[in-house]
Amino acid sequence: MNVKQDWDLHCHSQFSDGKLSCPDLFNLAVEREIKHLVLTDHDTAAGYRAAIDNNWVPNSLKLHPGAELSCVWKGRSIHVVALGIDVQCEGWLAVEQAYIERREKRFERILFVLRRAGFECDEARIRQIAEPGPPARPQIAQYLVETDQVKSTAHAFKKWLGRGTVGDVKSQWPELDETVKTITQFGGLAVIAHPHRYNLTWTKCKEMLDDFNAAGGEGIEASCVGMNPNMRKFLIEQAQQRGMYISGGSDFHSPNTSWLKLGYFPQWPRPAKLAKDWLLANSQLQGT
Secondary structure, rough: EEEEEEEEEEOOOOOOOOOOOOOHHHHHEEEEEEEOEEEEOOOOOOOHHHHHOOOOOOOOOEEOOOOEEOOOOOOEEEEEEEOOOOOOOOHHHHHHHHHHHHHHHHHHHHHHHHHEEEEEEEHHHHHHHHHHHHHHHHHHHHHHHHHOOOOHHHHHHHHHHHOOOOOOOOOOOOEHHHHHHHHOOOOOOOOOHHHHHHOOOHHHHHHHHHHHHHHHEEEEEEOOOOHHHHHHHHHHHHHHOOOOEEEEEEOOOOOOOOOOOOEEOOOOOOOEHHHHHHHHHHHHHHOO
16 A cells, blocks of 8 residues: 655656656645655766756755666666766766766667658657657657557557557667666665566576675665556565565656656555665765
């Protein structure tokens, strides 16, 4: 059961595929009485930097740096949440730039295959829809609906942009172990995001966690919306056996998605090592 929390360690803004601007996201967090928020946009912490530079963060809210990084494990797309990374240093900015270049190549390829399939694609308009974030499939889908070329975004993904369709263009994401090492290199805690979404057997999930842990990964998202209780119990046990941290969050993207509400997700398990405790201690250590 999802409950109201005063921490949320996984959410998105317009700097990736979220619907809200950072100021609107932070105001919603305050409205929900959230005290600590980690902005985990896909492959970028640009929203966090903009928020700090422009004083967008309300006084009652503590914003922590983060990102949700794309990677590959045994040919399967996996996401790893990076908590508490140094997102201001030149090394990290170079990591983000590499992701931008990968996303640009993917975006251009998707436009190519859609045009070949008969769609009209105005690249400038799609980029405008995506601002301030990078253009990707959600913005392409929105554009196709806007121009009456498909009935809905759901239809766009089912027929043209989802897995197994012509628009299912793979990106050359880094390997899981490389991604984990990148996160730890810049002072962060690496957390496997929403493990229940990868359609892995429990045996395969253990194998993934073994490789993740061996590379330096120390966290598992087990307090996730929509996770089967048996799966959640299994992941908590796996974390405890390995001495790993348990993390969680709403994975909020839009106020229109009623089942993913900012600040609402399953209760933190106790007793357990919690990622929010690591993040708080790390922030105090850095004096931020």
